[in-house]
Amino acid sequence: MSLMDKMLALDQRIIFALLFLALAFPILNPVILPMDIQKYSRDSFEFADSIPAGSVVLIEGGLGAATYPQGGPGLEVQIVHLLQKDVKLVFFSISTEMAQWTVTAINNALDNLPSGVAAENGVNWVHLGYVPGGESGVAALANDIRSVKTEDHFGTPIDQIPIMANINKASDFAACFWWGGSEGSIPYGVRQIVTPFGIPMTGMCTTNEVPNYTPYINSGQMIGIIGGVRGSAEYEYLMGMPGLALGQAMATNFGGLLWGILVVLGNILYFIARREEGAD
Amino acid sequence: MDSFLLGLIAGSFVSIGAYSVLIGDNPLSKFTENLYMGILGGFIFATNWNYVRTNAFNPVFQGNFVYIVAIILCVLLFSRLKTEWLWLSRYPVAVTVGAGLGLAIRTTIIADFLGQISATVLPLTSLDNLLMVIGTVTAAAYFIFTAQMEGPYKYVNKTGRVFLLAAFGVTYGQTVSFRFELVIGRLVDMLRPEVAIYTYVMLLLVALGLGYGYYTKKIKWYSGR
Amino acid sequence: MSDRLIKMQIPIILTAIIGLLMIIEFFFPMPATITNLNITLRSFVTIISAAALILGTIVLTIYHGKKVGTKGSEWYYSIVYILAFAITAGLGVINVRDTTFLWIYNNMTSPIGAALYSLTAFYITSAAYRVLRARNWEGAILLVSALIVLLMLIPIGAILFPPVVPIGTWIRNIPSGAGFRGMIIGTSLGIMGLGVRVFLGRQKEHLGIREERRGSE
Numbered sequence: 001m002s003l004m005d006k007m008l009a010l011d012q013r014i015i016f017a018l019l020f021l022a023l024a025f026p027i028l029n030p031v032i033l034p035m036d037i038q039k040y041s042r043d044s045f046e047f048a049d050s051i052p053a054g055s056v057v058l059i060e061g062g063l064g065a066a067t068y069p070q071g072g073p074g075l076e077v078q079i080v081h082l083l084q085k086d087v088k089l090v091f092f093s094i095s096t097e098m099a100q101w102t103v104t105a106i107n108n109a110l111d112n113l114p115s116g117v118a119a120e121n122g123v124n125w126v127h128l129g130y131v132p133g134g135e136s137g138v139a140a141l142a143n144d145i146r147s148v149k150t151e152d153h154f155g156t157p158i159d160q161i162p163i164m165a166n167i168n169k170a171s172d173f174a175a176c177f178w179w180g181g182s183e184g185s186i187p188y189g190v191r192q193i194v195t196p197f198g199i200p201m202t203g204m205c206t207t208n209e210v211p212n213y214t215p216y217i218n219s220g221q222m223i224g225i226i227g228g229v230r231g232s233a234e235y236e237y238l239m240g241m242p243g244l245a246l247g248q249a250m251a252t253n254f255g256g257l258l259w260g261i262l263v264v265l266g267n268i269l270y271f272i273a274r275r276e277e278g279a280d
Numbered sequence: 281m282d283s284f285l286l287g288l289i290a291g292s293f294v295s296i297g298a299y300s301v302l303i304g305d306n307p308l309s310k311f312t313e314n315l316y317m318g319i320l321g322g323f324i325f326a327t328n329w330n331y332v333r334t335n336a337f338n339p340v341f342q343g344n345f346v347y348i349v350a351i352i353l354c355v356l357l358f359s360r361l362k363t364e365w366l367w368l369s370r371y372p373v374a375v376t377v378g379a380g381l382g383l384a385i386r387t388t389i390i391a392d393f394l395g396q397i398s399a400t401v402l403p404l405t406s407l408d409n410l411l412m413v414i415g416t417v418t419a420a421a422y423f424i425f426t427a428q429m430e431g432p433y434k435y436v437n438k439t440g441r442v443f444l445l446a447a448f449g450v451t452y453g454q455t456v457s458f459r460f461e462l463v464i465g466r467l468v469d470m471l472r473p474e475v476a477i478y479t480y481v482m483l484l485l486v487a488l489g490l491g492y493g494y495y496t497k498k499i500k501w502y503s504g505r
Numbered sequence: 506m507s508d509r510l511i512k513m514q515i516p517i518i519l520t521a522i523i524g525l526l527m528i529i530e531f532f533f534p535m536p537a538t539i540t541n542l543n544i545t546l547r548s549f550v551t552i553i554s555a556a557a558l559i560l561g562t563i564v565l566t567i568y569h570g571k572k573v574g575t576k577g578s579e580w581y582y583s584i585v586y587i588l589a590f591a592i593t594a595g596l597g598v599i600n601v602r603d604t605t606f607l608w609i610y611n612n613m614t615s616p617i618g619a620a621l622y623s624l625t626a627f628y629i630t631s632a633a634y635r636v637l638r639a640r641n642w643e644g645a646i647l648l649v650s651a652l653i654v655l656l657m658l659i660p661i662g663a664i665l666f667p668p669v670v671p672i673g674t675w676i677r678n679i680p681s682g683a684g685f686r687g688m689i690i691g692t693s694l695g696i697m698g699l700g701v702r703v704f705l706g707r708q709k710e711h712l713g714i715r716e717e718r719r720g721s722e
Contacts, residue, residue, distance in 0.1 A: 012631035016302045019630050023463050027471050033660040036670060065615030066622035069465025070458075096327035100610065132331060132558070133551040136376070139383040140547035147548040150334060155602065182458075191387035195395070196531065207658065208455035211447060211677055215686040218412075218678070219399030221391065227454075229461045230658055248464050249660065255460040255626075256659035260652060262634040267648070270638050283608060291616030298620035302627055314582040316617040318589025321562040323610045325590070326597020328555040336552045350549045354556035361564070370516035370712045372553045377703065377711045378520035379550045382527025385700040392693035396686050408675075412683050419687020423694070440687065445643055447684030449650030450677050455629070456651070457658045462623035466616065 008269050015262065022254040030247050040210070040217065041234035043224025044202040048078060048177070053086040055174035056167060058199075060189060061093045061102025061127075067181035068101050071204050072108070073245035074232030075179050079109035079125075081239055084117050088163050089125040090173070092149075094137060094185060099130040099153055112241070121154075122161045129153030135188040142170035142192050170197040178203035186213055190221050204231065285474060292470045292479045296486055304502035306490055415443040516712050521704040566590055650676050 051057060059079075063071045082089060091106070093099035106127060110119050118124050128149045131137040140148045145168050151157050158164050166172065170193045178189040178201060186203050194201045200223055205213060207228030216222040226235055229252070232245035297312030332354065339347040353375060359368035400416045402409040422440035427433055470479045493499035523546060529535065530543050569583035577583075596606035639645035656662030657673030702708040 008635075010634070012627075012635075013303060015631045015634060016627045019463075019627055023460060023626075024467055024471065027464065027467050033664060035660045036663060038674075064618070066462055066465070066619040069468060069619075070461045096324060097615075099327075100607070101615075104611075130327060130331060131551060132328065133376075133547075133554040134380070136380045136383050136547060136550045137554065140544070140551055143547065144544045147544045148335065148551050150338065187392070191391045192383070195387045195391040206458050207461060208451060208458035210454055211450045211681050211685055214678060214682040215396055215399070215689050218682055218686075219395055221395055228458055228658075229464070230457075244468070248461060248468060251464045251468075252457055252460050252659045253661040255463075256457065256655050257661065259456055259460075259630055259633060260656065262630065263637055263648065263652065266634045267638055287608060287612030290612045294613055294617045295620040298617050299624070302624065310579065310582050311585055312617055313621070314585040315589050316614055316621065317565070318586040319593045319609055319614040320618070321565055321586075322590045322593025322595075322597060323606075323614060324558050325562040325594045326601055326606070328558045329598055330601040331555040332552055332559070335548070335555075346545060347552075350552045353549060353553055357553060357556050357560055358563075360560065361567075366713065367512040370512070371519065372556075373712055374516040374519040375523055375546065376550050376553050376557075378523030379527055379546055381520075381696075381700045381703055382524035383547075384696055385524070386528045386531040388693045388696050392689050393697070396690050396693075400686065408679050411679050412686075415680055415683025416686045416690070419684045420690040422687065423691035441643070442646065443680050443684040443687065445646040445684075446650050446676060446680035447688070449647040450654045450681040452647065453651035453654030454658065456626075456633070456655050459623065459626035459629050462619065463626045466619050466623055469616070 004269055004273060008266075008273065019255060019258060022258045023251060026251040026254055027247075030250060031253075032246070032250055033253070035230075035233065035237075035249065037234045037238065038227070038231070040224045041226055041231045042238070043217075044204075044226050044231075045224075045235055045238045047175070047200070047202050047223045048081055049085075051082065051085060051087050051175055054088070056088040056090060056163065056172065057082065057175045057177060058170065058173045058193070059089055059091045059177045060179060060185070061091050061105060062095070062098050062179050062181040062183045062185055063101050063105065064095070064097045064181055065101070067206055068104070069244070069248060070206060070229040071179055071181055071226070071232055072101070072105055073243050074204060074226050074235045075105045076109040076112065077232075077236050077239050077241050077243070078177065079106060080113055080117075080241070083109075083113060083119050083124060086118070087174075088123075090128065090163065090167065091125070091153075092128040092131050092141060094131055094134060094183065094188070096130050098181065098183070099127075102127060103153065122152075122156065123163060126161050126163050127153040128158075134185075135192060138185075138188045139192045142197065144169060170199055173199055175199060176201040180205050180209075182206040182209065184209065184212075186216070186222070190216055194221055202226075288469060288472065288475045289478045292475055293482050295466055295470055296479070296482050300486060300490065303490065304500070306493065306499050308486060308490070414439065419443045419447075513709070513712070513714060514706075517706040517709060520711075521706070524700065524704055562590070562594075650681070 061075070063075060079089065091102050093102050106125065113119055128145070129152060131141050131148055133140065137148065145164075146158060149158055152161060170176075176189055176193050176199050178186050180186045180189075180203055182205070186205055186209075189201055189203065193199050202223045202225065203213070204226040207230065210225060210227040213222060213225055217225060226232060229245050229248045233249040236243050236245050294312055294315070297308045298316070300306055301309035336347050336350045336354065340351065353372040356368045357372045359365035396416075400413055402413055404410050404413065418436050418440035421436050422444060429437055469475070490499065494501045526539065526543055526546070530539060566587065569586045571577070572580045572583040573587065593606065593609055596603050596609070600606070637648055639648050653669050653673045653676060656666055656669040663670045699708065703711065
């Protein structure tokens with residue numbers, strides 16, 4: 001077997017090991033490089049910044065165990081951002097796992113809140129918790145919150161929660177922030193909240209889903225989007241609170257380069273092998 | 281040791297178990313997978329039971345008897361466990377599918393269909409707008425499978441394919457980055473300074489254990505992949 | 506009432522009536538009775554969806570139980586599943602906010618789930634090396650756009666190859682955006698077509714009717 005044949009038939013476990021090293025190395029030896037802010041992230045940040053004080057906004061917490069490292073830092077910073085502006089927050093989630101991780105985001109955000117910023121549960125924010133049914137559940141919530149939620153995530157009856165006194169449908173909110181993670185649920189928000197009620201919406205999704213939602217952004221149905229860990233890092237940067245997301249965004253450097261090198265190498269070897277076969 | 285640190289260490293251990301499947305199926309990876317399914321199944325069971333109890337049973341106990349219908353529909357769903365009674369589950373499924381389809385259709389007409397078409401009506405004054413219009417029309421036309429691929433329509437189809445390939449290529453590139461971010465997210469927790477030593481020790485133990493298993497042929501080695 | 510009416514036709518008609526109620530409510534003013542009925546139906550859907558997830562976990566548990574009972578292949582792993590399920594479900598049913606229940610979920614399931622989900626990074630890299638080839642112009646479009654966009658996303662890509670940022674952004678917004686817009690339009694037509702077929706009773710698979718022709722109805 002020639003060297004080229006051996007390389008084309010390389011055991012994939014060697015590639016796994018190389019990738020593992022390429023991703024672990026920058027975590028152990030972080031290198032921070034300059035990074036442009038993408039337009040989608042800037043639009044999303046500026047939209048959040050434009051929400052008037054005293055407004056009540058709806059936030060869908062759709063980050064799970066796998067996607068929390070990417071979106072969690074951004075969500076935490078956005079919670080700080082909105083609470084600092086005296087915007088009241090109503091959270092909900094369309095899965096049990098995501099409802100639990102939303103609690104993590106809220107707790108971490110509250111830990112990082114500057115002193116003097118009001119952040120009382122029930123007054124400045126409330127977590128309604130899990131709403132099953134996917135898009136049907138979102139539609140039910142948007143049309144009548146009390147038809148699907150009688151208590152919040154922590155068991156407090158909804159009618160005892162001050163922030164919910166005049167809130168019962170989507171039209172009662174000033175804006176919607178859809179942190180959809182990799183649920184693929186952003187269209188639920190566009191279809192069930194933006195379209196029927198005209199509520200402006202921005203969101204977050206994992207990096208792979210950003211192209212799926214560019215049509216909604218280009219058509220004005222969504223205002224910007226925070227895409228994956230890069231988007232979260234950009235939000236942290238715009239808020240002046242660099243953190244975990246920035247480090248993780250930097251850590252993609254070596255993995256991405258390795259992937260590019262392997263693809264180019266694989267194609268070069270393929271074309272050489274094809275030419276040799278043609279010559280034979 | 282506080283529960284937070286203990287949690288990180290436990291998380292690191294089980295993550296190594298999950299990642300060991302990259303070498304090939306082995307007892308540790310299978311144990312980890314079954315542990316994961318068991319705990320996740322229990323979590324889903326408990327949290328959804330809590331939702332049903334809170335939103336169906338509690339209203340009935342408080343006098344809102346219309347929710348008895350919801351409880352009956354839930355019970356009918358469980359008829360799926362016995363083949364002879366499977367037809368009973370069609371009633372709750374009919375309610376769910378009917379409502380779901382109705383809710384999706386009523387807004388997809390406006391948001392996805394009319395909304396996207398109106399956004400495509402652009403002045404053809406720039407290359408970008410021209411490409412957007414051509415790309416949208418031809419990509420949408422690509423999904424019409426009832427037309428014959430001949431004459432001018434063949435070129436419409438081919439053009440649509442170019443734009444769809446660009447879309448898939450972009451998605452592929454973004455997906456690669458996303459997958460790397462997933463690994464990085466896990467590694468950040470596993471390689472935290474206070475947890476790293478436990479991670480390295482566990483890696484060493486797993487390597488020794490699996491190495492012994494492969495050497496003595498007690499675990500099957502998948503070669504030449 | 507005939508068997509066919511109760512077992513097949515009434516569920517089909519029920520699907521259509523409920524679906525049409527949801528659609529009509531959106532486009533036309535309705536009396537309060539209909540609006541309240543729809544609100545109630547939507548809340549029923551969320552409850553049934555939660556029950557469906559419970560049913561799913563029970564079915565999986567029965568499968569593992571049978572495997573242990575019949576000592577099927579690698580049945581001992583099923584004991585791991587059953588024990589983990591029993592402990593977690595038991596703790597959660599007693600108190601869904603119990604700290605031990607939440608600790609188990611946060612520190613055992615979440616990391617494993619994240620790790621399993623991230624395994625595809627390794628397979629996608631291996632597959633890219635072995636299979637992602639510019640064999641023809643179509644493969645070349647896919648490969649080049651993937652490479653440019655990935656380099657655009659990683660910070661070092663913009664430093665090593667500055668043109669990838671404007672080029673990648675343009676590809677993502679215009680050709681890819683147009684492609685996805687076409688897909689969204691096509692998908693929405695598909696949803697509408699599916700709805701019409703389901704409401705007219707031409708498509709019955711959601712009620713499991715095709716699969717039951719092999720067994721009893």
